[in-house]
Amino acid sequence: MTEFVQIRNGRVVTPSGVIENGRVVVAGERIVRIDRSDRHRARAGTVIDADGRVVMPGLIDLHGDDIEEQFAPRSGAETDPMTALATTDRTNVLHGVTTKFHALAFEESPGDGRNLENAARLARAVDRGTAALGDNRVHARCELADASADAVEELMGEIDVDLVSVMHHAPGDGQYDAESFERHYVEDRNWPAEAVRSAAAERSGMDDASRNRRIARISELARRVDAPLASHDDECRADVETMAEHGAAVSEYPLTLEAAQRATDLGLATVMGAPNLVRGGSLWDNLSARDAIEAGVLDALCSDYHPASLLAAPFVDTGEPLSTRVNRVTRNPADIAGLHDRGRIEVGARADLAVVDPTPTPTVERAFVAGSEVIRTDEGATPEVPSRATGR
The missing domain is CATH 2.30.40.10 (Urease, subunit C, domain 1)
Structure with a gap:
């Protein structure tokens, strides 16, 4: 009974x-x-x-990379992937997150534990973590400059990949100029200075044809497993239009109001970080989540790196009804992910x-x-x- x-x-x-x-x-x-x-x-x-x-x-978090910090809390201090999952899972449920898309960076990143092998290890832990409290899912973030598509394609033969995004972190492309790119990767990500300079040269040297070929391959992988494809850090109309042509359904962290408006016009869902709203602006002086809300171009919020902010976000007074604010962290992200049974x-x-x-x-x-x-x-x-x- x-x-x-x-x-x-x-x-x-x-x-x-x-x-x-x-x-x-x-x-x-x-x-x-x-x-x-x-x-x-x-x-x-x-x-x-x-x-x-x-x-x-329960909150639906489409993009949270906090499991990476639990896996490698300090440079060179890696933990067991299942331990990282257990800790992250309980922290998220404690903050009301019942469905979590762990944003795993498929990127070769010397100094901070991010590499293709570790991303795959964490993805397997997320997929197989049946002792978890919440519903944990894999969001594969594919860095265009690295062999991310190969790694994700191999992984798709073993586990479910539930969301795929395209990212390209390079100086002069997206949120970083040359100075901020070096400062971020040296000071925040613990890269050796020489590795930063090498990555900057390699990533900046990618021509448009190579970039489009790599995006097309990642897009095909997303279609193969029927996972939504997201763009990352769209800066202008052209960025959004390019990704829309490749089948993107989501624009994550649009950097400008122009990009967010174009995404909305083309029918892409827009997703921004809850910390942006809670702290009152972007950490990198990009588009403010509050400005995006006022312009009617913000569909969903994600935890980004801080689950507590996702819980706090619907209680930030934006002049909207509480139900509208709650939908932005529950129903809307659920619908974006195709999970119409929840949120x-x-x-x-x-x-x-x-x-x-x-x-x-x-x-x-x-x-x-x-x-x-x-x-x-x-x-x-x-x-x-x-x-x-x-x-x-």
């Missing part, structure tokens, strides 16, 4: 609005009823009093849910993945935490 779970007395955020004093009823893995608590008495089963907290869908509190949807206390800083008190409670942090809690499979 299926056990019912009722979450009562919450501010239930649906795709179209907020139900005050709302109730969500879960049976098995699915949401079976949504209504007001005062219209129905508590019935048999587990009853959870949200006590005025926000009840929202929304609707009858029939997968019961990925978070009970959030928004003040003084947003914190998750309870989290559910496919109807099972996996995290509980409110006072006196001693829950059993079951293992969750990916649910694919």
Whole structure:
């Protein structure tokens, strides 16, 4: 017999609005009823009093590279990939992320642990991590300057790759000029200075024909596994148009309002980093997420490198209804990824849910993945935490 779970007395955020004093009823893995608590008495089963907290869908993170930091917290200090996954998974669920696309850089990067082999090792761990709490998926970030397509193609014979993006980090292309490129890779990424100069020369020397051939190959890999293709750091209309011609469905981190507007005009979904919104602007003085919202050209937010910001983002006042802000980290990214069964509190949807206390800083008190409670942090809690499979 299926056990019912009722979450009562919450501010239930649906795709179209907020139900005050709302109730969500879960049976098995699915949401079976949504209504007001005062219209129905508590019935048999587990009853959870949200006590005025926000009840929202579990967050969908399309791009988070925090697993790489857990894998190599310092230069040369690599950990076991499954340990990195376990730590990252629990940190994300603690911040309400129930579906995570781990953005793994297929890039040869001396000094900071990023290379094709390590990306493949982490991807295998993500795909096989059946003891994880959340639904963990692979986002393959393909650096055009390296043999990323070969590595990803080989990997696709073993595991599921769920999202593919094209990136090309080079001085004078995208967010870096020559000075900022060297500063970022030497100071932030621990590359040797000589390796930075060598990479700058190689990446800047790629001609348009070679670049297009490499993009076309990566695009074909995405089509082969029916994964969305994303561009990365589009700077202008031409960048967006080129990637759209190659079949891109997503523009990640557009650097300018011009690029974001062109992406929207062409039907590409736009995704930006939640830290940009939470901190009040881009770390690299690129397009502000708030400006993109005001212009109506921002569809979804991702954690980028900081899961806590993804949870905080819908509680940043942008002048929009709470449901609109929540959709940007739940329903919209789910739809972009083709996961129409989640990211929304609707009858029939997968019961990925978070009970959030928004003040003084947003914190998750309870989290559910496919109807099972996996995290509980409110006072006196001693829950059993079951293992969750990916649910694919």
